Amino acid sequence: MDFRKIQEAQERFGGPFAMTSILQKRVRELVQGARPLVESDKTRPIDIALEELLANRLTPEPHTEAPVPQARKDIFGGEA
Numbered sequence: 001m002d003f004r005k006i007q008e009a010q011e012r013f014g015g016p017f018a019m020t021s022i023l024q025k026r027v028r029e030l031v032q033g034a035r036p037l038v039e040s041d042k043t044r045p046i047d048i049a050l051e052e053l054l055a056n057r058l059t060p061e062p063h064t065e066a067p068v069p070q071a072r073k074d075i076f077g078g079e080a
Contacts, residue, residue, distance in 0.1 A: 005054045006054070022053070022060065023049050027045045036052065037058075038052050038055050
């Protein structure tokens with residue numbers, strides 16, 4: 001396995017945790033019946049997803065921040 005490619009992919013996806021999240025999502029899709037995006041002799045979904053990632057077939061998803069809910073006020077004006 002070429003660890004330089006994995007390191008480049010981590011940088012492209014915004015770090016190892018973001019890359020792992022993309023891989024997890026893709027593995028779920030493959031388990032649910034999605035077709036592989038690359039020709040492979042591998043059979044395990046994680047191996048196929050990693051090959052897709054290294055072949056630049058997976059794209060990073062734009063990161064969107066979820067709105068932070070405002071704290072509720074109690075009847076006396078303090079935070080609940």
